[in-house]
Amino acid sequence: MGDQDWWNEVYSGPREEIPWDIGVPSEQLVELIEKGEIKPCPALDICCGTGTEAIYLAKNGFKVSAIDISKEAIKIAEKKAKEAEVKVDFRVGNVLEIPFQDNSFGFVNDRGCFHVFASEYRKWFADEIHRVMRPHGVYFLRCFSDKELGDWGPYRISKEEIINTFSDLFEIFGIDDIKLNGRRGSHRGYKCLMKKK
Numbered sequence: 684m685g686d687q688d689w690w691n692e693v694y695s696g697p698r699e700e701i702p703w704d705i706g707v708p709s710e711q712l713v714e715l716i717e718k719g720e721i722k723p724c725p726a727l728d729i730c731c732g733t734g735t736e737a738i739y740l741a742k743n744g745f746k747v748s749a750i751d752i753s754k755e756a757i758k759i760a761e762k763k764a765k766e767a768e769v770k771v772d773f774r775v776g777n778v779l780e781i782p783f784q785d786n787s788f789g790f791v792n793d794r795g796c797f798h799v800f801a802s803e804y805r806k807w808f809a810d811e812i813h814r815v816m817r818p819h820g821v822y823f824l825r826c827f828s829d830k831e832l833g834d835w836g837p838y839r840i841s842k843e844e845i846i847n848t849f850s851d852l853f854e855i856f857g858i859d860d861i862k863l864n865g866r867r868g869s870h871r872g873y874k875c876l877m878k879k880k
């Protein structure tokens with residue numbers, strides 16, 4: 684999808700025009716945390732946008748770091764965390780060069796990150812996520828699926844692409860259909876929970 688300037692321009696505009704920025708944590712993340720399947724641990728939110736899910740994780744006891752390529756998004760996220768009175772280590776950064784050491788995180792949260800990368804970057808993406816995760820750490824992917832019509836916005840990802848990209852490095856616990864809620868309605872997506880091998 685867009686470059687850094689494009690993302691900054693989106694986040695400099697009115698919030699209500701940012702399609703994915705719904706202001707509440709996704710039902711998939713809430714369900715995962717409420718079920719107690721992932722215990723509080725050092726967590727990384729990749730492509731965190733304005734920080735909604737990072738802040739939700741911090742409120743639930745996780746020690747959260749979060750990165751996004753847009754400095755405008757990070758400015759908004761920092762303000763929101765201050766208002767929510769939670770601590771999140773927000774960084775402007777590229778997911779393909781994550782500014783953290785190897786084996787840093789027990790949980791990586793991804794709502795709409797992987798699906799912004801074209802196919803030639805996907806293995807690189809998987810290697811980088813894997814590098815910063817602790818052994819047996821959990822990666823929670825949510826992306827547009829190939830069942831979503833049209834070709835605007837994010838890439839449509841097939842189950843085969845998820846398996847081909849991640850299965851060498853992660854144990855995959857199923858790929859399920861979801862609705863990804865946005866400001867302009869919901870979209871067909873997949874959720875996938877994986878554990879670092």
Ligand SMILES: C[S@@+](CC[C@H](N)C(=O)[O-])C[C@H]1O[C@@H](n2cnc3c(N)ncnc32)[C@H](O)[C@@H]1O
Pocket residue numbers: 690703704705729730731732733735750751752753756776777778779793794795796799
């Ligand atoms: C679809 S939005 C999702 C934002 C957020 N996760 C949410 O659910 O609201 C994709 C995000 O990826 C960020 N992004 C795009 N390319 C990136 C990269 N190479 N590294 C880090 N962030 C990136 C954009 O700035 C944008 O915030």
